Amino acid sequence: MVERRSDRRCRVGAPHYARRVPDETGPRSPRVPGQPDATTAPVVGVIGGGQLARMMQQAAIPLGVGMRLLAETAGDSASLVLPRTATGDYRDLSTLEQFAAECDVVTFDHEHVPTEHLRALERSGVAVRPGADALVHAQDKATMRERLTALGVPCPAYAVVRDGREVAAFAERAGWPVVLKTTRGGYDGRGVWVVAAVGEAESVLARTADMRAFSAGSGAAGPAARGGLLAEANIPFRRELAVLVARSPLGQAVAYPTVETIQRDGICHEVIAPAPGLDIGLALSAQHAALTIAHQLGVTGMLAVEMFEVDGAMLVNELAMRPHNSGHWTIEGAVTSQFEQHLRAVLDLPLGSPRMTAPYAVMVNILGGARADLYDGLVHVLARDPGAHVHLYGKSVRPGRKVGHVTVVGDDLEDVRERARHAAAHLRGDPAEDNTITTGDQRQEQMS
Numbered sequence: 001m002v003e004r005r006s007d008r009r010c011r012v013g014a015p016h017y018a019r020r021v022p023d024e025t026g027p028r029s030p031r032v033p034g035q036p037d038a039t040t041a042p043v044v045g046v047i048g049g050g051q052l053a054r055m056m057q058q059a060a061i062p063l064g065v066g067m068r069l070l071a072e073t074a075g076d077s078a079s080l081v082l083p084r085t086a087t088g089d090y091r092d093l094s095t096l097e098q099f100a101a102e103c104d105v106v107t108f109d110h111e112h113v114p115t116e117h118l119r120a121l122e123r124s125g126v127a128v129r130p131g132a133d134a135l136v137h138a139q140d141k142a143t144m145r146e147r148l149t150a151l152g153v154p155c156p157a158y159a160v161v162r163d164g165r166e167v168a169a170f171a172e173r174a175g176w177p178v179v180l181k182t183t184r185g186g187y188d189g190r191g192v193w194v195v196a197a198v199g200e201a202e203s204v205l206a207r208t209a210d211m212r213a214f215s216a217g218s219g220a221a222g223p224a225a226r227g228g229l230l231a232e233a234n235i236p237f238r239r240e241l242a243v244l245v246a247r248s249p250l251g252q253a254v255a256y257p258t259v260e261t262i263q264r265d266g267i268c269h270e271v272i273a274p275a276p277g278l279d280i281g282l283a284l285s286a287q288h289a290a291l292t293i294a295h296q297l298g299v300t301g302m303l304a305v306e307m308f309e310v311d312g313a314m315l316v317n318e319l320a321m322r323p324h325n326s327g328h329w330t331i332e333g334a335v336t337s338q339f340e341q342h343l344r345a346v347l348d349l350p351l352g353s354p355r356m357t358a359p360y361a362v363m364v365n366i367l368g369g370a371r372a373d374l375y376d377g378l379v380h381v382l383a384r385d386p387g388a389h390v391h392l393y394g395k396s397v398r399p400g401r402k403v404g405h406v407t408v409v410g411d412d413l414e415d416v417r418e419r420a421r422h423a424a425a426h427l428r429g430d431p432a433e434d435n436t437i438t439t440g441d442q443r444q445e446q447m448s
C-alpha cells in the first residue's frame with residue numbers, strides 16, 4: 001500500500017478555508033524539488049500534459065500552489081514547463097496510484113482516463129476532482145445525453161445506434177443528415193461524422209466496429225451506449241455559444257459571460273466574449289443552465305457547456321469538465337482566468353471574480369498551418385500590435401493541430417477581432433486567412 005501525500009497532511013477538501021499547518025507529530029513531507037521546505041501549499045496532480053496543463057501551471061505560480069504532472073512524454077507541452085513531471089500511461093491503474101500518492105488532489109487536462117480507474121482511486125481515498133460520478137458525463141456522450149434529458153435540459157434529439165436499421169429509424173423522426181459520434185474518446189472534431197444516408201452510416205459503423213467492440217467488452221462505455229454510436233439530429237443553429245462555470249466541493253459557483261464560439265470541422269477557431277448581440281434573457285438562461293448542470297452533476301472544477309443557439313433558445317451540445325478552449329480569453333479578459341479558477345475550485349479555495357476586464361475579448365486559435373516554426377512569425381506580430389497577447393504551446397506543428405492562440409481585449413469589437421485574427425493568421429503562416437471567419441451575426445446578414 002503506497003502512503004499517500006494526503007495521508008500525511010492533506011486538508012484539501014476540508015469544509016473551511018483554513019491554511020494548512022505542518023503536523024508537528026506526524027511524519028513531515030519530504031522536501032519536494034521545486035517547492036520550498038516551509039510551504040504547506042497543496043500539490044495539484046494533473047493527468048495529461050497538453051496546453052491546458054501548461055496554462056494551469058502558469059496559474060499555479062502566483063498562488064504558490066505546487067503542481068505535478070502525469071504526462072505521456074517528456075516533450076509534451078506542459079512537461080516542457082514543469083519540473084515535476086512523471087511520464088506514464090494514464091490507462092494503467094498502478095501508474096495512476098503512484099502518481100496520486102504524491103499529490104493532494106488529482107485533476108485532468110483531458111477526459112480519457114478510464115472511469116473504472118478513477119473509481120478505484122476514489123475508493124482508496126484519493127481526492128479526484130471532478131469525481132468519477134461527475135466526470136463520466138463528460139467522458140461518455142450517451143450517459144451525458146440521458147442525464148441532461150432527465151434533468152429537463154434542452155438537447156438535440158438523440159439515440160444510441162448499432163446498425164443501419166437503427167440509424168434509419170432515428171432518421172425517420174429526426175431527419176437527414178444525422179450526426180454520428182463515438183460515445184467516448186473524440187475531441188476537436190475527431191469521432192464525429194455527418195451522414196446523409198443509411199449506406200454512409202453503415203460505413204461509419206463498419207469503420208468503428210473494432211473500437212465499439214473493445215469499449216463494449218472493457219466496460220468503458222456506459223451501459224446505454226455499450227457497442228453503439230450516438231446518433232443526433234443535425235441542428236440548423238444560428239451560432240454556437242458556450243458558458244464556463246466553476247464549482248467548488250463546498251458548493252460555491254461562478255459563471256463567466258456567455259460567449260460565441262466559431263467552429264470549423266468541429267474545431268474551435270475563434271471565441272468572442274461576450275457573445276455579440278445576444279439577448280440578455282438567453283445569455284442569463286444559458287448561464288443558469290450551466291450552473292444547474294454543475295450543481296446537479298456535482299462537478300468540481302471548471303465545467304464548459306457548449307450550446308447551439310436556435311430560434312432564440314439554446315440546446316446543449318457538449319460538456320467538458322476542465323479548462324476549455326472557449327475560456328482561454330479569460331487569461332487576459334477576466335479578473336480570474338479559468339486556469340486559476342480551476343485550481344481554486346479543485347482545492348476548495350474561495351473562487352475568484354469571473355468579471356471581464358474590458359468590454360470585449362476575442363481569442364483566435366493558431367492551428368498548425370504553413371509555418372513549421374511559430375517563432376518565425378513572432379517579430380512581426382509583436383511589432384505590429386503591442387497589445388496582442390500571444391500564447392504558443394511549444395507543440396510540434398501538424399496541420400489543424402491547436403498549437404497556440406492570440407487574445408486581444410478592448411472596447412471596439414471590430415478592432416479587437418481584426419487584430420486577434422491577423423496575429424493568429426500571421427503566426428500560422430497564412431496572412432490571407434484574416435478575413436475568412438464569419439460570426440453568427442455576419443452569417444445572419446449574409447443569409448438575409
Ligand code: AIR
Binds near residue numbers: 051110402
Ligand atoms: N485538450 C483536451 N481535450 C480537448 C483538448 N483540446 C487539450 C489537452 C490535451 C491536448 O489538447 O491539453 O492534452 C492534446 O492536444 P494534441 O494536439 O496533442 O491532440
